[in-house]
Amino acid sequence: MLHCMCGRYYLKSPPAELAAQFNVDVRDNFPPRYNIAPTQPIAIIRQNARRRPEYALVRWGFVPEWKKTPETRPLINARSETAAEKPTFRNAMKRRRCLIPADGFYEWKAAGREKQPYAIRRAKGSLFAFAGLWETxxxxxxxxxxxxxxxxxxxxxxxxxxxxxxPVVIPAEDYARWLETDERDIAQLESLLAPGPAGSWETFPVSKDVGNVRNDGPRLIERVRLSLFD
Structure with missing residues (x-):
């Protein structure tokens, strides 16, 4: 099981909702996915050569342009505090930022000798966008x-x-700012690289079945009781 931050997420909103929220043409008719894992294909919204937002499917696990072979351990996360300086992410932070649509993600918390998974979703609304970086x-x-x-x-x-x-979440009103800001002005994006204010997230325990990438389906985001007193 991969229990890093943020190592699993889910996207259940239909393609038409993505198209409307991000103002893009979504040609894939993909089903809901409740256990998206590293190295799998994921949906992103990025800026195309005409400086317009576009939908694309990419591999979750960043590979720098100068890397000859994919990482043994995929780089699924990037620290926002250092992305603009680190050679691995520096060019992408300047020129290849993206939005990664999601309805929620998972995190694990120690519970005795085991770890209990929790689903995490927005307290208000469903579909949102992680801040992402992409590279060819x-x-x-x-x-x-x-x-x-x-x-x-x-x-x-x-x-x-x-x-x-x-994970960093980009508010809907800042989608264009995140995608379009010129590399000479990326310092202006620092205010977006912040945790959500109190009350942004709702968390609840879910089945440990989410730890197995072969498991999928809406049951993975159903609340479970940890004890009679939960």
Missing amino acids: AMDPGGGEMDTAAILTTGAGEDLKALHRRE
């Missing part, structure tokens, strides 16, 4: 593949009891 790299066969990572920041009030980090 070479696959093992010599072809091109697009890859992405989710930016994280220090956990806020809602989530610090679960993990010391949380």
Whole structure:
């Protein structure tokens, strides 16, 4: 099981809702996915060559453009505090930022000798967007593949009891700002790289079945009782 931040998430909103919220043409008719895991294809919204938002499917696990082969351990997250300086993410932070649509994600908390998974969703509304970075790299066969990572920041009030980090979420009113800001002005994006204010997130325990990537379906986001007193 992969229990890093943010190592699993879900997207149950239909393609038409993504198209409307992000103002893009979504041609794939994909089903809801309740257990999206590293190395799998994920939906992103990025800026195309005409400086318009576009939908794309990419591999979750960032590979820098100069890397000859994919990482053994995929780079699924990038620390927002250092992404603009680190060689791995620096160019993507300047020129290849993206939005990663989601309805929620999972985090694990120690419970005795085991870890209990929790589903985490927005307290108000459903579909939202992680801040992401994308890059085109070479696959093992010599072809091109697009890859992405989710930016994280220090956990806020809602989530610090679960993990010391949380994913960065871009508010809908800042989608264009995140995608379009010129590389000479990326310092202006720092205010977006913050945890959600108190009351942003709702958390609740869910089945441990989410720890197995082969499991999927809406039952994974159903609340479970931890004890008679929960």
